Amino acid sequence: MRRLIYIPFDHLHEKYGALKGADPKSDVVVLVESARMTTGRPWHPMRLFFLISSARHFAAGLEARGFTVRYIKAATTIDGLKVAEKEYGSLPIVCAEPSSFRQFTALREYGVEFVANDFFLTSRELFTQWAESQKSFLMENFYRAQRLRLDVLVPGGKPEGGTWNFDKENRLPPPKNYTWPAYLEHKRDEIDTQVASELGIDPGTTWATTRKGAQAQLKYFIKHHFANFGPYEDAMALDNWALHHSLLSPYLNNGLLHASEVIDAAVAAYETGDIPIASAEGFIRQVIGWREYVNGMYWYLGPEYRENNQLKAMQPLPLVFRDSSKTKMKCVQTIVGDIEERAWVHHIPRLMVLSNLALITGTNPQEFLDWMREVFIDANEWVMVPNVIGMGLHADGGRMMTKPYAAGGAYISRMGSYCKGCAYDPKKRVGDDACPFTTLYWDFLDRNKEAFAKNHRMFQQNNGLKRLNDLDELKVRASEVIDGLAHGEI
Numbered sequence: 001m002r003r004l005i006y007i008p009f010d011h012l013h014e015k016y017g018a019l020k021g022a023d024p025k026s027d028v029v030v031l032v033e034s035a036r037m038t039t040g041r042p043w044h045p046m047r048l049f050f051l052i053s054s055a056r057h058f059a060a061g062l063e064a065r066g067f068t069v070r071y072i073k074a075a076t077t078i079d080g081l082k083v084a085e086k087e088y089g090s091l092p093i094v095c096a097e098p099s100s101f102r103q104f105t106a107l108r109e110y111g112v113e114f115v116a117n118d119f120f121l122t123s124r125e126l127f128t129q130w131a132e133s134q135k136s137f138l139m140e141n142f143y144r145a146q147r148l149r150l151d152v153l154v155p156g157g158k159p160e161g162g163t164w165n166f167d168k169e170n171r172l173p174p175p176k177n178y179t180w181p182a183y184l185e186h187k188r189d190e191i192d193t194q195v196a197s198e199l200g201i202d203p204g205t206t207w208a209t210t211r212k213g214a215q216a217q218l219k220y221f222i223k224h225h226f227a228n229f230g231p232y233e234d235a236m237a238l239d240n241w242a243l244h245h246s247l248l249s250p251y252l253n254n255g256l257l258h259a260s261e262v263i264d265a266a267v268a269a270y271e272t273g274d275i276p277i278a279s280a281e282g283f284i285r286q287v288i289g290w291r292e293y294v295n296g297m298y299w300y301l302g303p304e305y306r307e308n309n310q311l312k313a314m315q316p317l318p319l320v321f322r323d324s325s326k327t328k329m330k331c332v333q334t335i336v337g338d339i340e341e342r343a344w345v346h347h348i349p350r351l352m353v354l355s356n357l358a359l360i361t362g363t364n365p366q367e368f369l370d371w372m373r374e375v376f377i378d379a380n381e382w383v384m385v386p387n388v389i390g391m392g393l394h395a396d397g398g399r400m401m402t403k404p405y406a407a408g409g410a411y412i413s414r415m416g417s418y419c420k421g422c423a424y425d426p427k428k429r430v431g432d433d434a435c436p437f438t439t440l441y442w443d444f445l446d447r448n449k450e451a452f453a454k455n456h457r458m459f460q461q462n463n464g465l466k467r468l469n470d471l472d473e474l475k476v477r478a479s480e481v482i483d484g485l486a487h488g489e490i
């Protein structure tokens with residue numbers, strides 16, 4: 001044997017990373033199920049199920065195609081590699097560049113050789129070139145450059161449909177009396193059953209654990225949900241947990257699908273004429289824009305970025321994040337309940353409910369980040385860090401986003417259907433039945449008024465704050481709410 005090829009659990013694709021050009025005759029493929037990964041933190045069991053079962057299926061698939069595969073359980077990844085070296089001798093160990101700073105350093109220090117990480121459409125070098133040519137890191141500018149560079153819906157260098165951005169058409173509230181198409185259910189096999197029984201869970205049928213299943217999910221999304229993805233992409237519905245979202249992030253992030261496959265399928269569907277441009281553009285923006293931008297920013301901003309806490313937020317994580325029964329807030333209760341069930345909610349609940357709550361309560365960013373990493377099925381370090389520290393909690397002082405995504409109950413009431421069944425009133429900011437989001441929104445602006453005084457994008461909010469005539473009363477209520485959240489009494 002010539003080489004050991006180490007495959008982390010987020011590089012599960014035969015045509016990319018270190019497996020590209022691998023030879024079953026001379027390469028041994030090594031996967032390590034490390035205790036650090038499985039028991040190091042209170043991970044959501046569904047997340048563990050998905051990651052472990054996908055890796056075991058992938059290992060079995062490679063073996064069936066003639067590779068020598070060692071799937072090793074060990075305390076740490078390095079311990080696992082040592083076991084493989086004992087068995088096969090000290091061969092060169094090859095891996096695609098890992099997707100977190102921590103793993104990058106650990107493997108490099110152990111002497112692992114890296115090949116380029118081509119699980120993204122934008123190399124780290126290319127992103128750095130873009131970032132260094134910018135005054136501010138506006139995603140929109142990056143996205144337009146991506147459309148041109150990757151030649152996606154830009155006939156003659158002009159955006160399809162006459163404009164780059166269909167956001168205005170893509171902000172409808174949840175529809176009434178609407179029939180949502182069913183979601184694809186994924187059957188379980190022996191490997192799934194074994195992993196589920198080791199974890200002591202019922203794995204349900206939401207998440208696939210094979211490439212075939214991931215491909216089926218992509219096909220299903222394109223056929224049943226893509227056309228209506230755009231208009232409702234920001235809506236939050238009480239009667240539906242995924243709306244028209246693709247549910248593809250877990251597979252994109254563990255390698256079962258590559259972004260280029262997703263984009264090719266989306267463009268091909270658009271070209272049949274069945275997909276409105278607003279939906280096509282809205283979806284493509286997420287994949288070649290946001291996803292690539294977030295990965296680029298993670299590497300560009302460096303390992304210290306995750307420790308940012310520029311707003312000096314020190315509150316502990318509200319109890320409700322660990323237990324959905326610890327609140328009367330219908331929106332938070334429903335969303336945390338959905339996470340408990342499936343380890344997933346879509347972008348707007350993550351941003352405008354969960355992160356928003358953490359932001360306006362002044363929750364410590366690193367505590368919130370740890371929680372988000374633990375409970376989401378698609379949470380890899382590279383994607384959670386910029387989304388939480390930069391986008392969700394504005395903990396980086398505005399390096400990534402020029403203004404914080406803080407909002408009161410009015411936003412959640414407009415874009416969601418939770419408020420009617422809630423103990424609180426989104427319009428009220430003081431009193432026992434005031435919506436905690438509304439109270440805390442103004443309190444947040446007041447607590448941070450100096451930090452935002454020179455931010456011209458916050459001008460309107462700052463002015464609104466000056467006009468409040470019940471600020472003293474509101475501040476008393478805000479501290480009751482923060483205290484109540486800490487004890488599960490709100």
Ligand SMILES: Cc1cc2nc3c(=O)[nH]c(=O)nc-3n(C[C@H](O)[C@H](O)[C@H](O)COP(=O)(O)OP(=O)(O)OC[C@H]3O[C@@H](n4cnc5c(N)ncnc54)[C@H](O)[C@@H]3O)c2cc1C
Pocket residue numbers: 244245246247248249250252253283286287290291292294345346347348350351355372376378379380383384387388391392
């Ligand atoms: C605070 C916060 C935390 C997040 N954490 C994660 C995370 O850990 N992992 C993750 O994959 N996404 C994360 N996102 C982005 C987004 O919420 C999810 O990618 C999306 O909800 C996944 O569901 P979907 O596949 O149905 O997405 P769709 O709505 O169908 O979008 C298609 C694809 O676009 C990509 N995408 C869209 N927005 C982003 C974004 N901001 N960052 C990266 N990719 C994006 C994803 O790959 C997604 O699969 C986070 C967003 C916020 C605001």
Ligand code: SF4
Pocket residue numbers: 329330331332408409410412413418419420422423424425426435436437438
């Ligand atoms: S009233 Fe406030 S807490 Fe209740 S569901 Fe609406 S936004 Fe959420």
